[in-house]
Amino acid sequence: MPGTERKSFFHGAIQEGSLFTLHKKLLIAKFGGTSLSDVQKRETAVSHCASLLEESEKLVVVVSAMGRSGDPYATDTLLNLVSEDSSVYEKDRLMVCGEVISALVLASALRKSGISAEALTGWEAGIATDGETGNARIVSIDTARILDVLSSHRVVVISGFQGLSPDGYVNTLGRGGTDTSAVVLGIALDADEVLLYKTVDSVYTADPVKVPSARELSVISSEDLRQMAWQGAKVVHPRAAEAAQASDIVLKVKSFRSGKVVTEVVKQPLENTNYIVGVASGQVVTGFTVTGSGKPSAFFAGMFRRIADSGISMDMFSVFKCTAAFTVPLDSTEAVKEILDSMALHYSTLGPCTKVSIVGAGMHGLRGVMARFCEALDRVDIDALQTVDSHATISALVLVEQRDTALQELHREFIE
Template identity: 45%
Template sequence: MAILVQKYGGTSLASEEARRRVLGHIERERAHSYALVVVVSAMGRMGDPYATDTLLSLGGSAQSLPPREKDLLAVCGEIISANVLCGLLRSEGVPSIVMTGGQAGIRTDAGFGQARIMRIDPDPVMRQLEQGKVVIVTGFQGQSDQGDFTTLGRGGSDTSATAIGAALRAERIDIYTDVDGILTADPRLVEDAKPLDTVSYAEITNLARQGAKVIHPRAVEIAAQSNIPLRVRSTFSDGEGTLVTADPVSESQVRDRLATGIAHVPKVTQISVTADGHKDMQLNVFQSMAKHGISVDFINVTPGGALYTVFDEDADRALEVLGKLGYTPAAVRGCAKVSVVGSGMHGVPGVMARIVEALTEEGITILQSADSHATIWVLVRQEQMTAAVRALHNKFELHL
């Protein structure tokens, strides 16, 4: 049995017209003899009646709910979405069944709001596939060993789809969105951003972690571990989108591209702390950030101090914590992290020179930089972020 997993995001299910497009994709793959598992998100986005954020904001009551009960409310959007799609399929003569994450065999820990998948029993879904049904699984959720609903955090439906695909040994996982695959940059910032035909697991993981919002990095990591191809494609067209595999080969690889794409993360604050004779300063700083639940990024540590970033919304709290420890931190607010991602950069001389050249030509100051084998990051001021993304996109000829 050839199994295909499809995942549909909220915008793909928000209207009757969109759901008809979903129906067309399902019928096409059934005609190709695939056994289908369809993972769905809640319909729409904040403000739409059944979107997860809308449900959680009902009368403000959710703010007083314990984590267990908040998850119980949060899963309702996917359950509604799955049943609406099931009704459409059955009205068109397509045999289908709805299963919650727990019914589909997804077992998690009890970390409400950010649960981790511990194991998946593929048998419940396989039994339904063997009966010729399209199995519609509610994304973003699982079940703890205590029988409670749990949610997997932001991007959880992507994680559900790839985890189920891995457990079922699917031939491919198709992630349907409202864009035509993975682009070389955010099209809202770069008008000539181009869709990528193919990309590696490592590249898309880096793009996703550095701000590209097409697919969640946890989902890519699961697919990579199982070596299952992913395809990111649009619900609203019949295009092939972007294929994500371990070792992709395409025309863009043949011309030996250095960079694959440019990503960005806005609204971050750079914090610097000098040791000034304080013993174990670095240890104290990062332990205190962890203790207070403040996420840190872009970290540079030297014997004389520490330099790192936090989200703007956490900046005041971080500075207060540091002050109570007796330090005098400095902060540069309103920054953005811009990343050049591409496996082809590894070991190639002159890549950083090209980045500095591109930004210098536009009068953009680099506040901080770091690199890995597939990514180079620069920190710039927020007001220069768009210019930086465009300059780097042009310098690496990603529009060609």
């Protein structure tokens, strides 16, 4: 992670009076909102922390806001307290409150159980961001305050999902950003392991709700995890997977229910497994096909710049001569139409649609994968409205009502 201050305060020679000893570890544990939504679940989280402290001298816990939409302190509940015309800066300041409350409550519960703990906000923990409201990236971490707290407490509980912008504003990191907070803190603190406690029993080859035959993955490479996350799998946040891939941090997913490791993330792609590790689907989108005139590069540059400057995210780009195809989130459809109309461009739309993908770094260079992908969709009478690919993914745009059927057939073709 560029700019992140890495402190090797644990490994190496131990001086008299040192904070750590060679046979102890510094661990990072992350708990999501569902895992902290009531007193009983918070007691379970405390129990997991106590177990980790049997093998670790010190522990950093990173938390999300308690509960989900409708629960009193959940992020969406807080957002519903203000009007839509509130500024993005105000919304960021409101959203961070859920994680701050969660950290304070869990630290209190830890102390009640006899574990010395103190809570820090993300900015108190030295997390600095690039300043993008609502979807900021962590650019650096000053670990001094965390280390100071750990010098007198066994546990520091840090509010995830947040940091401080260059202008001194609090920022949020986007949905699922607490995963990213945990991994980047693990890198900055040179922790032995980052443990993501999840309410699911594993990372799966597909969403079991959409694909009942989905299989548990006890091991997955960081590259495949990153690709699965970016293609829509929700177990681990994409930026967390990216940070893990770019570092040597040990990342594991643990079951919140059992406390056991259910999936271990390894650095290199596995050679003794299927070259396709999973299937995933993305958000609901609208597909656009736009035709312009003149010099193609100038046409594409002008149109894409106008859409990007409006704050709209685009995906599944493909261009040919003066025609471009791309997708945008469904709720951005009308805004994109207004931009294209203002530019007097001819366009057509498809939707609502979604992207279905197969993922596996092992497919790179193999012949026939695209043929099998299209054959699988054809067997269930699904047309690929558009396709894109990379070294580790093949994706097709399909009608949203065909999503689950497409995922199930692709899973049968490549994994079962």
